Amino acid sequence: MSEAVQCYGRKKTATAVAHCKRGRGLIKINGSPIDLIQPDVLKFKVYEPILIVGKERFANVDIRVRVKGGGQVSQIYAIRQAIAKAIVAYNQK
Numbered sequence: 001m002s003e004a005v006q007c008y009g010r011k012k013t014a015t016a017v018a019h020c021k022r023g024r025g026l027i028k029i030n031g032s033p034i035d036l037i038q039p040d041v042l043k044f045k046v047y048e049p050i051l052i053v054g055k056e057r058f059a060n061v062d063i064r065v066r067v068k069g070g071g072q073v074s075q076i077y078a079i080r081q082a083i084a085k086a087i088v089a090y091n092q093k
Contacts, residue, residue: 004022006019008085009078016067020089023060027058028065
């Protein structure tokens with residue numbers, strides 16, 4: 001496997017950049033754990049790529065996401081797209 005990949009996700013004016021590298025299963029968004037995502041109603045949307053692909057694919061990678069711009073909902077969708085693209089790119093290499 002490669003060392004690291006960077007992928008972005010966009011929704012309206014929100015942009016999220018996911019940095020995916022070998023690690024031990026951490027997923028952080030703007031420095032805080034993925035569990036602390038607000039609003040709670042949309043938390044499941046961020047978990048979708050993880051649930052679809054399966055937790056075993058995420059067990060040996062760390063993903064750090066930086067997101068800015070847009071509103072809360074747009075940021076959630078941008079994060080989701082960035083995580084999905086990053087895990088696909090990481091596993092392709």
